[in-house]
Amino acid sequence: MNNVAKNPADRSIEKRFNIPLPALNWLRSYDRAWLRGDAVAGITLAAYLLPAGLGDASLANLPPQAGLYACLFGGLVFWLFCSSRHTAITVTSAISLLVGASLGAVASGDVTRFGALAAGTSLLVALIAFVAWLAKAGSIVNFISESVMVGFKCGVALFLASTQLPKLFGIHGAHGNFWENSANFLKHLGQTNPTSLTIGLAALAVLVFGKIFLKNKPVALFVVVGGIVASGWLGLEARGVKLLGVVPQGLPAMGLPAIHWSDLNELLPLALACFLLGAVETAAIGRTFAAKHGGRLDANQEFLALAASNLAAGLGSGFPVSGGMSQSLVNEGGGARTPLSGAISAGIILVVVLFFSHLLAALPQPVLAAVVLVAVASLFKLAALKQLWRSDLPEFVVAMVAIVGVLGQGLLRGVMIGAIISLVLLIRRASQPHVAYLGRIAGTRRFSDRERHPDNELTPGVLVFRPESSIIYFNMDHVRDTILDRVHTEATPPLLVVLDLSAAPHVDMHSAHMLAELADELSSAGIRFQAVEARASVRDRLRSEGVDAKLGMVNRFTSVADAVEAFQKQAST
Secondary structure, three states: OOOOOOOHHHHHHHHHHOOOOHHHHHHHOOOHHHHHHHHHHHHHHHHHHHHHHHHHHHHOOOOHHHHHHHHHHHHHHHHHHOOOOOOOEEOOHHHHHHHHHHHHHHHOOOHHHHHHHHHHHHHHHHHHHHHHHHOOOHHHHHOOOHHHHHHHHHHHHHHHHHHHHHHHHOOOOOOOOHHHHHHHHHHOHHHOOHHHHHHHHHHHHHHHHHHHHOOOOOHHHHHHHHHHHHHHHHOHHHHOOOEOOOOOOOOOOOOOOOOOOOHHHHHHHHHHHHHHHHHHHHHHHHHHHHHHHOOOOOHHHHHHHHHHHHHHHHHOOOOOOEEOHHHHHHHHHOOOOOOHHHHHHHHHHHHHHHHOHHHHHHOEHHHHHHHHHHHOHHHOOHHHHHHHHHHOHHHHHHHHHHHHHHHHHOHHHHHHHHHHHHHHHHHHHHHOOOEEEEEEOOOOOOEEEOOOOOOOEOOOOEEEEEEOOOEOOOOHHHHHHHHHHHHHHOOOOOOEEEEEOOOOOOEOHHHHHHHHHHHHHHHHOOOEEEEEOOOHHHHHHHHHOOOOOOOOOOOOOOOHHHHHHHHHHHHHO
């Protein structure tokens, strides 16, 4: 969101509590002309969130009201703290599946305990997000690579299909991994309830056509209402169609969930995974809208917003929430101008919970399954997988490993596998930086990478290299070996090796001595070594380690062109 100057009252409030509230800024300058857009967007968003909350609660193996409570209480506070204008807080399919797949063993079949554990997980997510905000750890969202997220979401979509197809067909579903669920579905396919399948496919068709022809419209709400009407009109329960069941009317008792201290060890890995998914998704949504509408996303501020909304959801018998991409697009498409649309949406959900939630009991389960399947269809990004296959095969392999991890090891382990893969990729890239082999750009004194520009001119007897990263202990061997391999493959050994350090912002102690050893090795072979264009901090490091003399007395004046021309002049005399 575009920054608005803070007035003294806003600053005094933030200073007193030491917690920034962006809403205090934009509310002071709120234009009444924005209210219509925010109100329409809030109504539209609520119409989208109501069926999404019910569907995602079923994915989490929680009663339907848990999804409504999470959207309600999360939405009531998120708008006060978020820095993004259009991000909508909600329950998401990925996190809901993660909760549902992870808490079953801990709850041991106790429905009440399951709900308490889910709410406790939300409180732990809030604590982790708050600590991340205190530590200003906004950059953590960049540690999960996009290819890993693509693979994870594709795996989640497939796992989701294995849990929802039995409901669509009206048969008994399993509660295992993707392969177990799929085997169970195929085994009991002959037990399909024709009425369940008919109404489920009808709902699915309406939702698909609505997604194509009525984008960002609350088609799901009309499908839910239509399903409830059809349930009573056609007597679907008597035909063997399972219904949603009783949804309590009114608000839950607010307070800490009934969990034990010993449960925290069981919940912490799940909470970390939920936070990681929520943080990455929320930041990605905020960046998307910031690029589209202008302004700047404050990732650290989004951590605080996640902390506040998950705290409210946990105290209100909900489960972990985060920014939702499809919901946020609905919010934007509805005409939202400020985060007030999220507060309006939460207010509408509050009215439903207080006065109309009992009407949801007649919702057919096949209709709810259809809503869930269409809502998460966007998770399976086939186009993104094809793009990775065509443009970056190693990243495609990473995405496939993430998919297999989710399908074979479960969602929680799948998240952890994805995080580990991302860190391994990061370390691998940092440990193998590109070492450019330079040539002179024709007619100039500038040098650039010959791999990209093969027409760059070479200087006989001279090799010029430029490491394109800091040189530190875990990549220094790669830099040295790349230079030596090139030197040894030359038909005629060079007389001078120039090392351009302009792209190396840091050289640590071990690497400084490695460069000195490299210079000694080349010198013993009759090859002079000279480092040039080092930054001030790098020059200081080389001098403090006493190796600058071996590197040709590094200074701030000599460029690559100077070193090469000096060599040519000396060779010609």
